[in-house]
Amino acid sequence: MLLFIYVRHIRRFAHDVPWVHLGVALVGNLAFVIGSLFFLSPALTRAGTWLFVVASWGLLVGVIGEILVRYEVKKRATVVAAALRQDPA
Template sequence: MAWRTADVIAFACALAARLAERAGWRAFCTFLREYEWIHRGTGILGHLCFFVGSVFFLWESLKLAGVWLFIVGAGGMLVDRVGSLIVHFERLHERGEPLV
């Protein structure tokens, strides 16, 4: 049986959500759900850093700053996606829908 990338990602996310729940991360999941604007704002800031970093690559003197803005931007976008994923699976769990 060939595994599709989407299947592997969905399985890994569902497993991570179940492990997080068992590990007592319920408060963390609630925090992410209640304050969704925090990880959304971090994602928007990440996108902005990524864009500015792209512009900085146009000038040789700003390339190093552009690299760091790329790194910070990628981190911000990752925080947004992980937070959104946790909130999504938390809402599925609350409705009793299967996670996978």
């Protein structure tokens, strides 16, 4: 259900703010790097594991959003092109 709401929201608004996906990717990559460093200490292994889980979900959501944005941009371009063909003036 949450993914459906996210997909609907992204299709409407994400093409207006493309930096959001870059931000999600940056946070995800930082979490992977910090999680990797946490694995060097036995006391921080659990925190490193959770950073990997959170980063994986964040990157998955970011990629899904990027795919939806590209789809929506292509769909809108098709609609505009069809409108221009019908009424060139």
